[in-house]
Amino acid sequence: MTTSAPLRAGWFGDFGGQFVPELLMPPLHELEEAYATIAASPAFKEELAGLMTDYVGRPTSLYRCRTLSKELGINLWLKREDLAHTGAHKINNTLGQALLTKHMGKTVLMAETGAGQHGVATATAAAMLGLECLVFMGATDVVRQAHNVRRMELLGATVHPVQSGTQTLKDAINAALRYWIAEQATTHYCIGSVVGPHPFPIIVRDFQRCIGDEMRAQFRAKIGRLPDYVVACCGGGSNAMGTFYPYIEDEGVQLVGVEAAGTGDPGCYHSATLTQGTNGVLHGTRTKLLQTEDGQILPSHSVAPGLDYPGVGPEHAWLQASGRARYECVNDVQALAAFHTLCRAEGIIPALESSHALAWVLENSASLPKGCHVAVTLSGRGDKDLGIIQEIQETQRKQA
């Protein structure tokens, strides 16, 4: 069975659920109800569609790489989410949830962010719709992603550094859940990926499925059929889920999620939860996790800040378990090489997250059928990562 339809509400096979304090059940039920009624109404859909077109700039283009297709002997296509407003797919979801927040009569949009991209997208949607915005961010990430902190502040958001735990994304999520418990009457927690308790994995997937829906239509128009491979990077998994979902029943289309294998050094905790993790419960959902045998959550690592999370969306865990999608690993070095390749070959600076998906294609192109059509979701642009790239280049220069 390859369908991802939940066997019971909020579950994808053995994955999903609502593992949260009882105090969060009323706002989760409220959200479930609002999503089923408000978000399903024609008026809401029309308003969101209008914003997607006029504000976000959808549909984003589907671009066939001229140089790389020739070099690799395959047809390499990029779904250009980097061309969406704010430079990443994140805006699709935050705008949907912000609009839902407004229709629910809540006044504060709250989020957590690791790399800052989801924070920027949340702050953007909140500013445009006149909502207050509060973003939790690990204190370490606040320093690493200073540029995005400044962007959020310019957009009117308050950024709250989280000092507890590892001071990274997972601790920011803990802080956000705690804040939501206390402020649920006025605040919506805008979760940024297909993670967290039900109904978030479904809501975020549905707001992101525009990626895959558009891609299908664009392939029909351009080549008269669907692609052979659809490839997307997978951290929490929102862009991969949004890309894969419309293809789930198309069994001729191979779905490949690409996780971050980190440095490969001993003690590197990578972020490859589907290929390296084990089943467990984190942040309200049962999924694959990086954890010790005792069930303590391990820190994660990737050169791509957006992939740096020790969990993954429960529906991905199900797609893997059912065999409908496969998940592969790419390490930091391979991703960086793909980053530079795309910059030079096509004049596109990709996000380091997207560079993982691209790297899988570059590494495996020789074994793919000649002339096949491979679509990679370019989830975001790489301007945000220039500090990381510069730091790596300086380290390499010193070592040389």
Add this chain to the structure above:
Amino acid sequence: MSAPSRLEAAIRAATATGRPALIPFLPAGYPDKDRFWTELAALDAHGADVIEIGVPFSDPVADGPVVEAASLECLEAGVTLAWILAELKARAAAGTAPKAPLVLMGYANPFLQYGLAALAADAAAGGVAGMIIPDLPYEERGPFQDALAAAGVDLIPLIGLNTSPERMRLYADNARGFAYLVSVMGVTGERDTLPEPVKAQLAVAREIFPVPVALGFGISRPEQLQDLPADAAIFGSALIRHIKAGGDAAGFMARWQ
């Protein structure tokens, strides 16, 4: 017919004397792995009716800064669920376990990794009478409830100020031990005053639950319980802070007598 609940009996024994039962909370292994057992014995000797032992977790979403920091210290010191249960079993076998019934408080994931059947058996063998799992709402309780009930360990329901009577009734069916009313819309930690709706919610909960209702989160002084019809009071952050400042459990319990 299942055996009577030791937790319910201990709380009813306290309320029969005209006072709420006292339930101190201390993370396992705090302030260090040896002294924890000394402090546990002191809590037992100085008026604790039930003792709640925290199982440290790396990502405790329902805990405030004091409990979280203490838990992380314990993890760094090498505390694991396996260590806690093994130590409890050894003490139970040696007859040196506290006389007050014990409750384990911890998050779902470490319990799941241990295995629910093994957890229930080892907890029961270690003299654990009940478990509190903050990230386990009604919808996800089934497998835990079944495993623990088979070993005679009570799964304590947590409810809040925003829990409706309808949801309380769901929890009240088959409730054993006691029900835990979270007194604030927030995480663990001391508060100067408790919110106004606590009194009314306590009254509703005591009407619905067939077991005693304990009040926890935000409680640091006995005066906070005046005029509140709680059957028991749970306090953790204030105790941790007292020990961190150089005090001991016996000294802390003195103020509650």
